[in-house]
Amino acid sequence: MRLSKFFMPILREAPREAEIVSHQLMLRCGMIRQETSGIYSWLPLGYRVLTRIMDIIRKEQARAGSLEMLMPTIQPAELWKCSGRYDDYGKEMLRITDRRENEMLYGPTNEEMITDIVRSSVQSYRDLPLNLFHIQWKFRDEIRPRFGVMRGREFLMKDGYSFDLTAEDGRHAYNKMFVAYLRTFAAMGLKAIPMRAETGPIGGNMSHEFLILAETGESQVFFDSAFHEKDWSTFSIDYDDRDAVAKVVEEFTSMYAATEEMHDPKRFATEVPEERRVTGRGIEVGHIFFFGTKYSEPMGCTVLGPDGKEITLQSGSYGIGVSRLVAAIIEASHDDAGIVWPQPVAPFDLGLVNLRQGDAATDAASEKLYEELVKAGLDVLYDDRNDRAGEKFARMDLIGLPWQVVVGPRGIKAGTVEIKNRATGERQDVPLERVVEHMRDACMEVPA
RNA sequence: CGGGGCGUAGCGCAGCCUGGUAGCGCAUCUGCUUUGGGAGCAGAGGGUCGCAGGUUCGAAUCCUGCCGCCCCGACCA
Numbered sequence: 001m002r003l004s005k006f007f008m009p010i011l012r013e014a015p016r017e018a019e020i021v022s023h024q025l026m027l028r029c030g031m032i033r034q035e036t037s038g039i040y041s042w043l044p045l046g047y048r049v050l051t052r053i054m055d056i057i058r059k060e061q062a063r064a065g066s067l068e069m070l071m072p073t074i075q076p077a078e079l080w081k082c083s084g085r086y087d088d089y090g091k092e093m094l095r096i097t098d099r100r101e102n103e104m105l106y107g108p109t110n111e112e113m114i115t116d117i118v119r120s121s122v123q124s125y126r127d128l129p130l131n132l133f134h135i136q137w138k139f140r141d142e143i144r145p146r147f148g149v150m151r152g153r154e155f156l157m158k159d160g161y162s163f164d165l166t167a168e169d170g171r172h173a174y175n176k177m178f179v180a181y182l183r184t185f186a187a188m189g190l191k192a193i194p195m196r197a198e199t200g201p202i203g204g205n206m207s208h209e210f211l212i213l214a215e216t217g218e219s220q221v222f223f224d225s226a227f228h229e230k231d232w233s234t235f236s237i238d239y240d241d242r243d244a245v246a247k248v249v250e251e252f253t254s255m256y257a258a259t260e261e262m263h264d265p266k267r268f269a270t271e272v273p274e275e276r277r278v279t280g281r282g283i284e285v286g287h288i289f290f291f292g293t294k295y296s297e298p299m300g301c302t303v304l305g306p307d308g309k310e311i312t313l314q315s316g317s318y319g320i321g322v323s324r325l326v327a328a329i330i331e332a333s334h335d336d337a338g339i340v341w342p343q344p345v346a347p348f349d350l351g352l353v354n355l356r357q358g359d360a361a362t363d364a365a366s367e368k369l370y371e372e373l374v375k376a377g378l379d380v381l382y383d384d385r386n387d388r389a390g391e392k393f394a395r396m397d398l399i400g401l402p403w404q405v406v407v408g409p410r411g412i413k414a415g416t417v418e419i420k421n422r423a424t425g426e427r428q429d430v431p432l433e434r435v436v437e438h439m440r441d442a443c444m445e446v447p448a
Numbered sequence: 449c450g451g452g453g454c455g456u457a458g459c460g461c462a463g464c465c466u467g468g469u470a471g472c473g474c475a476u477c478u479g480c481u482u483u484g485g486g487a488g489c490a491g492a493g494g495g496u497c498g499c500a501g502g503u504u505c506g507a508a509u510c511c512u513g514c515c516g517c518c519c520c521g522a523c524c525a
C-alpha cells in the first residue's frame with residue numbers, strides 16, 4: 001500500500017477526551033473515530049489490526065474443532081424471555097421495537113440463540129459433540145463507557161459455544177478451549193494469564209478469565225511469578241487427546257492467579273513463596289465458562305441417546321474481546337514514540353520509507369524494492385509522500401510497524417538501505433540486493 | 449444514577465469575568481528555498497462560537513432550558 005493512496009488521518013496531538021495511552025495512540029494514528037459515547041468507526045489502519053486478530057482466532061478455533069458461523073446482531077426478545085435473562089440483563093440491554101411493535105434487542109451475547117439453533121436442528125446423540133463460534137458485534141449499554149474501544153458499548157467479540165452429551169465430554173470441550181485460548185493469545189505475541197473467575201450473570205460453576213498485564217488494567221491481579229517463566233508460545237497439542245489437554249489445563253491452573261474478586265490473601269501467602277508473589281493490573285481479554293444445563297434445561301435442548309432416552313445437553317461458552325484486544329495490545333506494547341506492534345497483529349509487516357521523494361535515485365530504488373517486497377508476499381506500507389525525513393520517521397514510529405526499511409540518498413550511494421527494528425530501535429545497513437531476503441526472514445510467520 | 453469538568457476551524461487552545469459580529473499554534477492549499485529525526489519565507493482558504501429561547505440598539509460573552517462529550521464512583525467482555 002502506498003501511503004499517498006492510503007487513508008490514515010494522523011493527528012499530532014491527541015484529542016482531549018482520550019485518557020489512556022491506547023486510546024490516544026489509536027486516535028493519533030487514525031485507527032478509529034468516535035461516533036458517540038462508546039461507539040467507534042474503524043478506519044483502514046485500525047480495521048487491518050482487527051482483521052489480523054480475527055484471522056489468528058479463526059485459525060486456532062478451527063484447529064480446536066470449532067466451526068465458524070454468523071448469528072445476527074438483532075434478536076427477538078422472545079428467546080430471552082425463555083431463559084429468564086430478559087429481565088436479568090436490565091438496562092445494559094439495548095431494547096428495540098420494530099414497526100409491528102415486536103420486541104427486539106441488540107444482542108449482548110448469544111447463548112439463547114445458539115441453544116435455540118441447536119435444539120431445533122440437532123436430534124441425535126450421533127450429531128454431538130458440537131462446537132460453534134462466531135465473530136460479531138455486540139452491544140451492552142454500559143453505565144459508563146470509557147477508555148476508547150477498551151470499554152465501548154458496541155464491541156466486536158468472538159463467542160463460541162459447546163454442546164456435549166455428558167459433563168465429562170463438556171469438561172473436555174472446556175479444556176480444549178482453555179488450551180486454544182492460551183495458544184491464540186500466544187500467537188498474537190501476548191501472555192494472557194488464566195485466572196479463576198466468577199461466573200457473573202451468565203452463571204455456572206467452572207470459569208476462567210484470561211488477562212494480559214498492563215498498568216492501566218481495570219482489575220487488580222495477584223499471581224505467581226512462575227507464570228513469567230513459562231513458555232507457552234511453542235507447545236503443540238493433540239486436541240483429541242483428553243489427558244494431554246487436561247494436563248495442560250492442570251499445568252496452567254495449578255499456579256496461583258486471581259483477580260481481585262476471587263483473590264484469597266491467605267492462600268496466596270501459603271501457596272506462593274514471598275519472592276514470587278506478584279501484584280499488578282490486568283486487562284481481561286478472554287473469558288470461558290462451563291455452565292452445564294443452565295440454558296439447555298429451561299430451553300429444552302435435548303437429543304435422543306442410543307437407548308432412546310432424552311439427554312439434556314451440557315454447554316459452555318467462550319468469549320474473546322476482539323476489539324478490546326486492539327487496545328489491550330497497545331497498552332501492553334508501546335513507548336514514548338508510539339505503538340510497537342507485535343509482528344502477528346501489525347497492520348503491515350513493514351514500512352518502506354523513501355526519505356527523498358522526487359530524487360531520481362531514491363525513487364527508483366524505493367519503487368523497485370516496493371515491487372519486490374510485495375511480490376515476496378510481504379504486507380508493505382510504502383511512504384511515498386513528499387514530506388521531510390523527520391516527519392516520516394516520527395510517523396512510522398507512531399504507527400509502530402515492526403520494521404522500517406529506510407531508503408535515503410546517503411545509503412543509496414553506498415548501495416544500502418537501513419533496516420530498523422521498531423521494538424529494539426536497532427538499525428542495520430543492508431545491501432539493496434539482500435533486502436527482500438532479509439525482510440522475508442524477519443517477518444516470516446512463526447509456525448504455531 | 450450521584451459528584452466534578454468541558455463544548456469556539458480537522459486537532460490543541462485563547463477570547464467570556466468587564467457585550468460592539470472571532471483569534472493563536474499545528475494541520476490544509478499555492479509559490480520559492482530547503483531535505484537522514486515533526487524546516488524557512490511569502491501568500492491563501494476554512495468557524496451556524498453545541499442547540500433553542502430570552503435580555504439588549506447589539507450576545508461567543510449576560511439569563512433560562514435542553515443536548516452532547518469527558519473524568520471520579522457503583523456495574524462489566
